[in-house]
Amino acid sequence: MSESENDSEIVKDFLVESYENLDRLDRDLVGLEKNPKDKAALAGVFRTIHTIKGTCGFLGFNKLEKVAHVGENLLTRLRDGQLTLNPERTTGLLGMVDAVRQMLKEIQSTGQDGEVDYPELREILTRLQSPVAGDAGITAGADAPPGSPAQADSKPAAKAGNASSSPKGDAIPAPVEAAATKQEEVAAAQPAREAKPRDTPQETIRVGVNVLDKLMTLVGELVLARNQLLQISNTIEDTGLQAVSQRMNLIATELQSEVMKTRMQPIGNIWGQFPRTVRDVALGCGKEVNIEMEGKETELDKTIIEAIKDPLTHLVRNSVDHGIELPKDRVKWGKDPTGRLILRAFHEGGQVNIEISDDGAGLNVERIYQKAIERGLITAEQAARMSEREIFNLIFLPGFSTAEKVTNVSGRGVGMDVVKTNVEKIGGTVDVQSTLGKGTTVRVKIPLTLAIIPALVVTCGGERYAIPQVSLLELVRLEADEVAKGIELVHGAPVHRLRGRLLPLVYLNQELKLTSDADVSAETDRAVNIVVLQADERQFGLVVDHINDTEEIVVKPLRKQLKTVKTFAGSSIMGDGKVALILDVLGLAQRARVVSETRDRALTEKVTESAAATDKQTFLLFSGPGDSRMAIPLSTLARLEEFPVAQVEMSGSQWVTQYRGQILTLIRLEVVLEERRNRLRALQAPPAADSGPIQVLVLHHEGRSFGLVVDRILDIVEDRADVKSAATRASVLYSVVIGDRVTELLDIPAILRSADSSAKQPALATRSAEVAN
Amino acid sequence: MAHTSQFCTFYLDKLLFGVELKGVQEVIRSLDMTKVPLAPGVVSGLMNLRGQIVTAVDLRRRLELEPRAAGVPAMNVVVRSDDGAISLLVDEIGDVVEVEQDTFEPPPETLRGSVRTIILGVHKLDDRLMHVLDIEKACQMTDVAETAAAGR
Numbered sequence: 001m002s003e004s005e006n007d008s009e010i011v012k013d014f015l016v017e018s019y020e021n022l023d024r025l026d027r028d029l030v031g032l033e034k035n036p037k038d039k040a041a042l043a044g045v046f047r048t049i050h051t052i053k054g055t056c057g058f059l060g061f062n063k064l065e066k067v068a069h070v071g072e073n074l075l076t077r078l079r080d081g082q083l084t085l086n087p088e089r090t091t092g093l094l095g096m097v098d099a100v101r102q103m104l105k106e107i108q109s110t111g112q113d114g115e116v117d118y119p120e121l122r123e124i125l126t127r128l129q130s131p132v133a134g135d136a137g138i139t140a141g142a143d144a145p146p147g148s149p150a151q152a153d154s155k156p157a158a159k160a161g162n163a164s165s166s167p168k169g170d171a172i173p174a175p176v177e178a179a180a181t182k183q184e185e186v187a188a189a190q191p192a193r194e195a196k197p198r199d200t201p202q203e204t205i206r207v208g209v210n211v212l213d214k215l216m217t218l219v220g221e222l223v224l225a226r227n228q229l230l231q232i233s234n235t236i237e238d239t240g241l242q243a244v245s246q247r248m249n250l251i252a253t254e255l256q257s258e259v260m261k262t263r264m265q266p267i268g269n270i271w272g273q274f275p276r277t278v279r280d281v282a283l284g285c286g287k288e289v290n291i292e293m294e295g296k297e298t299e300l301d302k303t304i305i306e307a308i309k310d311p312l313t314h315l316v317r318n319s320v321d322h323g324i325e326l327p328k329d330r331v332k333w334g335k336d337p338t339g340r341l342i343l344r345a346f347h348e349g350g351q352v353n354i355e356i357s358d359d360g361a362g363l364n365v366e367r368i369y370q371k372a373i374e375r376g377l378i379t380a381e382q383a384a385r386m387s388e389r390e391i392f393n394l395i396f397l398p399g400f401s402t403a404e405k406v407t408n409v410s411g412r413g414v415g416m417d418v419v420k421t422n423v424e425k426i427g428g429t430v431d432v433q434s435t436l437g438k439g440t441t442v443r444v445k446i447p448l449t450l451a452i453i454p455a456l457v458v459t460c461g462g463e464r465y466a467i468p469q470v471s472l473l474e475l476v477r478l479e480a481d482e483v484a485k486g487i488e489l490v491h492g493a494p495v496h497r498l499r500g501r502l503l504p505l506v507y508l509n510q511e512l513k514l515t516s517d518a519d520v521s522a523e524t525d526r527a528v529n530i531v532v533l534q535a536d537e538r539q540f541g542l543v544v545d546h547i548n549d550t551e552e553i554v555v556k557p558l559r560k561q562l563k564t565v566k567t568f569a570g571s572s573i574m575g576d577g578k579v580a581l582i583l584d585v586l587g588l589a590q591r592a593r594v595v596s597e598t599r600d601r602a603l604t605e606k607v608t609e610s611a612a613a614t615d616k617q618t619f620l621l622f623s624g625p626g627d628s629r630m631a632i633p634l635s636t637l638a639r640l641e642e643f644p645v646a647q648v649e650m651s652g653s654q655w656v657t658q659y660r661g662q663i664l665t666l667i668r669l670e671v672v673l674e675e676r677r678n679r680l681r682a683l684q685a686p687p688a689a690d691s692g693p694i695q696v697l698v699l700h701h702e703g704r705s706f707g708l709v710v711d712r713i714l715d716i717v718e719d720r721a722d723v724k725s726a727a728t729r730a731s732v733l734y735s736v737v738i739g740d741r742v743t744e745l746l747d748i749p750a751i752l753r754s755a756d757s758s759a760k761q762p763a764l765a766t767r768s769a770e771v772a773n
Numbered sequence: 774m775a776h777t778s779q780f781c782t783f784y785l786d787k788l789l790f791g792v793e794l795k796g797v798q799e800v801i802r803s804l805d806m807t808k809v810p811l812a813p814g815v816v817s818g819l820m821n822l823r824g825q826i827v828t829a830v831d832l833r834r835r836l837e838l839e840p841r842a843a844g845v846p847a848m849n850v851v852v853r854s855d856d857g858a859i860s861l862l863v864d865e866i867g868d869v870v871e872v873e874q875d876t877f878e879p880p881p882e883t884l885r886g887s888v889r890t891i892i893l894g895v896h897k898l899d900d901r902l903m904h905v906l907d908i909e910k911a912c913q914m915t916d917v918a919e920t921a922a923a924g925r
Contacts, residue, residue, distance in 0.1 A: 217824055220824050221824030562809060565812050567811055571819055571826050573826065581809060
């Protein structure tokens, strides 16, 4: 018995290892096709196949061995430079990889390598290795009848030398001998099952995912125990205990972050197969596509990696199939006949952005909207009011496809909506941007991890609920005396005017049918807390009893008994050991009918609403020098800060301050906007020591941060800002009417240039101290 | 030797119930419970059992018995189901009894309703009957949830 168990262990190891090797093969082969001279890569491919072949000979999977064997023969010739790799041969080899993968699956489920031994494939592979030299071995291998496992052991030895699976590595076929390089000797001398990726000779061990999950649970528990310990140690006056609990605190925190790391994987793991996908699709539709990848090392939680694999694959296929044009069309448009597909991944604001861009034909607004009307997805009237971006996003509607012909790759209209649904399921968003004739970019934003998320904890009806921070827009508090004015009714439905727009209000206690202090909220004797949330591009205000705090929470899924409750996304254990539920914002919004259950209707609502919102921009209003009203687009703003004057230091003539471990250049508007002749004088002055704290807008521009000193921050407004007139002074883009008053819209790049030049102008000032960040 | 099995017993509304001991993870006193709004009525809430979130099923409701009197703390029989641990809320814990296979009888035909699917049968003990519960079925919420949803 133990022997067969041993065997199955070996088979399992073999499978795991072979799957990994095959994935690498896909990548390497496609890479080789581009650069057929890469000897090292070829040797690597050869080695991988050789390992698989050798091991399955040993384990008695002789059909699998046979397929690998022909492939190996072809590879031998390629490696020795007798043949060169052309697309036909690559296809043959990739076909072999697929066949091997298929057989591995068979072995995994049945323990046998299946009935099929792929005679056609072997024939093709054999044919591909013309000119003749040394095909005795091949024909022997190819023609051998499927043998019993008992025979298999003797077979490798019986065959011509190149079939040898023995680790001795002395049996190199005659034609090869002369060309045999050091590499091969190393390869052959290596025990078969130790073949490692060439590029990463790291030390690793395989650990089951369940072990990692268990570790994660235990760490969560440890963190809770630590919290309790800290509470107790604070009440007991014992320095010894306090020291220990402090140390415990640090260790637990560090342990938690390390355990989290074990679940992180680079996104390159799933991107690895895309070159193959792209190649296959491109070949299938007669296109030439180069794939480029940036940010392969960007790490994501394992569960997320798995969840986005299919959506990403679909997007990539889509780009090649629909996005990039045929070579002759590309030439006609004056483009390189080879299309570019760029995958980018990067971290931003606690989320991971993944962009899939192509330089193809781009989306045709006209066609999309005609198609959408034709399919009855929107009405002509709605379409007329939609912005370009909204029209692009119509492609995510179920049943939408503009591809003129349905290919076997895409165009059946089931793709993009599934992509959107899957991405949203893990709390992500999809957005598409496109320029006709230039290309399309699909941007997927997803959270870093599902296991631990930042959340806002609120109380309602005596229980706590966690709201994932990704859906959170802002918090609004209406004091008791403002409630009557702040909450209005539209035919019974409560709304709040938020910066001039109506925000539908949802009372959490009513939605959850909490009995507690219901209806109090409808009355007006208490302050009302509104959590402004975003669900499916629709905003709504959630009224809760109390807003507690933001916390990092460990997400635990709900058991199947509660799966039917769509309002909750999961549960989590709070610091005091009690369980709190995590609200599913989309589910809640659907329940409250803020967004309707089918997307079509959601869109209709959105359209009516967006008619007013089209082309609106959000601005930050502030007063600049001389009480003038100024604005910048909110999108350029990183943070609002207030610094006491004492923190402002002088670097040359420049105001600077220390901010988050960096030196932040402070730009004074009065200096920038001042007439040139007055500038020098104004520059030299440090801030008056007795003045109050300065208000600073921290902006990011082209990778650098700087602070803009303003007099007073006024408001954040949303406006069309379409009444414009030319600027009256430098550093101002133009004057616009925002909120019925003339406001100067600042030209940030110009301000930066001006600040740079003015900083350099007084050359007498200590140049060395100048900050160059 | 006759085939015997061990049962963990407990009381619900004075009735004696038993679940197979090997399916029981532990028996604990009541823990802090977090209510789940909108959940099927038989789900009492969620508990934190040493870092594991456990769903508590009120067996009285599941078996369509009178609700437990207010202020009486329930006991938790934590059982292992194929979907992780589930806590069954019961009134009182009884002994562990060892019964022989031949004292078992399927439920009488007169037992109707959803209860019939949960009660496998009874063991005839010396002084009383012990109802044998099907743990998997007792933890299954689908039928109940559907009726709850339909009633909405």
